[in-house]
Amino acid sequence: MSGPLVEVSSISRSYAMRSGMFGHSTAVHAVDGVSLTIPKGETLGLVGESGSGKSTTGRIVLGIEPPDRGEVRFDGKPMAAPGTAAWRAQRARMQMIFQDPLGALDRRLPVATQIREPLDVHGLGTPAEREERVRELLRAVELTPAHGARYPGALSGGQRQRIVLARALATKPDFLVCDEPVSALDVSIQAQVVNLLCDLQAQLGLTLLFISHDLRVVRQISNVVAVMYLGRIVEIGSADDLFARPEHPYTQALVSASPAPGRRSAGRIVLAGDPPDPAARPQGCAFHPRCPRAIARCASEVPALTAVGGNRQVACHLATGPRAETRDAA
Amino acid sequence: MVTPLVNIQGLNVAFNGVPVLRGVDLTLEKGEAVGLVGESGSGKSVTWLAALGLLPRHASVSGSVRLDGREILGAPAGELDRVRGGRVAMIFQDPASALNPVLTIRKQLCEALALHRDLSGEAVKAEARQLLDLVGIPDAARRLEAYPHEFSGGQVQRIMIAMALAGNPDLLVADEPTTALDATIQAQILELLSSVRREMGMAMVLISHDLGVVAENCDRVAVMYAGRIVERAPANQLFADPVHPYAQGLIGALPPLDGPRRRLTAIPGTVPDPARMPSGCAFAPRCALAAEPCGLAVPSLAPIANDRVVACIRAEASRRALLGIAAE
Structure with a gap:
């Protein structure tokens, strides 16, 4: 196994939010002590509901935003300070894809010009080489040069997302952060783009951080999946068995809330209450007010992310598994 | 044979001469839940907007839509007003934009109740409180005085369901009712819809791009x-x-x-x-x-x-x- 490309160690990020026009500003902990490791060529999936801090994590990993605490290391080196030459060199090796391809493209430029732009910005190759690279990229995302001459408005949603992907790949990045890349697409188009991402990853040896609320898509593309709730990772484990045998009550609820055609689920877990407000984080385990299994200890003590055997880690006082035995043995 | 609740035959819709709906036939029995799936632009929503006369004027609609045997396509406005919100209610994907931000929930709920139930005074208020209770808004009496922005996305959708139920409808058309909501909240809303449907014996059309949602909540499905x-x-x-x-x-x-991962058949x-x-x-x-x-x-x-x-x-x-x- 090759070493990790991205190492994130206990990053935190909070924002000041004012409640009401004259209210006091309160700190909103968007991300709170998140640690992740992504080996080269692998995909880490990040799932969670809105406000869970998954997008903020993505932005910090890319160095778009500095963490308040903690550190991100890329290919063994810490992220350079924004704006420096070292930072720019690192940034050329990582790219990002967002949910809304139309918002990420300039409506008044032919898409081929937009794919070429990163090459111009980073000064890669001669003009002739850049033209050739654009054609190559269009082919890679299964489009033709004729598509390249069009404007974003003349392309379908799936084609636009392919253009965004082609542009992200222009500088031959090693690392790609995808934030809900297929959420706005129809099911059949979603499958095309997911397959394309898997193919490109295999061909180019890309490392991915794949952020989505869609458990199915995340499982399809990831090696390891982390579940976030209110800025913290509550469960992390291999994609193959995390959703088959979720340990954390929140993961269990998420899996049970993801209906499958052909199976009428008896006994779906329906969580009470609304998704929590990141500005009013509950004491103890942030999930305890909605947790069907919460005990007194959950309201006072924050559970730490603990290994429970296999490569699974769970942050829950009630998590079963082989943890108790290891503790006895120790 | 029993007359179906809704009988749509050969429904055609064209916008500026471009046909978008090309001969849709669909029947719905009383109390039945029917799912409508398909990708964007397939005509799932247009079918019901056309049936209820909610399309803009430049849309040309033809065919037949019978509610309890009575033709409602092209019916006079007065008759349609009794159907819409009364016998047939509709909820949409983006509940926040369907509520008036400057009126309290009480005003908006009472308006619907006054229109469709001929209630007035204290009776309206009591009914409004009961509706909020029914859709699971805690502390209904106090929350009636709140404005839409004071509720979360899931709660606003609950309020929309309460408003839809105000007219005691025989049919609820739910157009992507949970698409904008988080997974755990989606589960809550779907649970609420099915319990309300059981209680009131109401038929439902569930329009969704999510096959799983439709599979779990409908008796019959049209693709x-x-x-x-x-x-x-x-x-x-x-x-x-x-x-x-x-x-x-x-x-x-x-x-x-679950199970082994396979390449998706796109x-x-x-x-x-x-x-x-x-x-x-x-x-x-x-x-x-x-x-x-x-x-x-x-x-x-x-x-x-x-x-x-x-x-x-x-x-x-x-x-x-x-x-x-x-x-x-």
Whole structure:
């Protein structure tokens, strides 16, 4: 196994939010002590509901935003300070894809010009080489040069997302952060783009951080999946068995809330209450007010992310598994 | 035979001469839940907007929509006003934009109640409180005085459901009711919809792009593609054994949540532009099974089993061979 490309160690990020026009500003902990490791060529999936801090994590990993605490290391080196030459060199090796391809493209430029732009910005190759690279990229995302001459408005949603992907790949990045890349697409188009991402990853040896609320898509593309709730990772484990045998009550609820055609689920877990407000984080385990299994200890003590055997880690006082035995043995 | 609650026959809709709905037939029995699935632009929402006379003036609508045997397509405005919000209620994907931000919830709920139930004074207020209780808004009496922005997304959708129930409808048309909501909140809203439906004996049309949501909450499902219904079947049969290649494609494109991971079977190409519809079967250019006759005539919905119809000449053939009916 090759070493990790991205190492994130206990990053935190909070924002000041004012409640009401004259209210006091309160700190909103968007991300709170998140640690992740992504080996080269692998995909880490990040799932969670809105406000869970998954997008903020993505932005910090890319160095778009500095963490308040903690550190991100890329290919063994810490992220350079924004704006420096070292930072720019690192940034050329990582790219990002967002949910809304139309918002990420300039409506008044032919898409081929937009794919070429990163090459111009980073000064890669001669003009002739850049033209050739654009054609190559269009082919890679299964489009033709004729598509390249069009404007974003003349392309379908799936084609636009392919253009965004082609542009992200222009500088031959090693690392790609995808934030809900297929959420706005129809099911059949979603499958095309997911397959394309898997193919490109295999061909180019890309490392991915794949952020989505869609458990199915995340499982399809990831090696390891982390579940976030209110800025913290509550469960992390291999994609193959995390959703088959979720340990954390929140993961269990998420899996049970993801209906499958052909199976009428008896006994779906329906969580009470609304998704929590990141500005009013509950004491103890942030999930305890909605947790069907919460005990007194959950309201006072924050559970730490603990290994429970296999490569699974769970942050829950009630998590079963082989943890108790290891503790006895120790 | 009992008159169905809603009977839509040959519904056509065109915007500026471009047909977007091309002959939709759909019936709905009392108390039944029917799902409508398909991709964006397939005509799922337009079917119901047209049926209820909610499309803009430049849309030309033809066909027949009968509610309890009475034609409502092109009915006078006064009659439609009694149908809409009264007998048939509709909720949408974006509940926040359906509420007036400068009026309290009480004002908006009471308006609906006064219009459709002829209630007034204290009776309206009591009923409004009861509706909020029914949809699970805690502390209903106090929350009535709140404005829409003081509620979370899931709660606003609950309030929309309460408003839809104000007229005691026989049919609720829910157009992507949970698409904008988080997964755990989606589960809450779907649970609420099914419990309300049981309690009130109400029929429901659930429009969704999410096959899982439809599979779990509907008795029968119609799959739409490019302005037509291509397959109609009981929910459990459709998802266990889809016949139309498009329905098969939709189900194959959905990544599984357990079991081994396989490559997704994506449907190649994109939905055709309504202004440049291919001749014959609209799905043929993307279909793996397409043969020459597919481009000649539009396939009509033909029965393949009890309560199952499909519009595909190829699927019919393969199905017949499968069942050994070809011999007869």
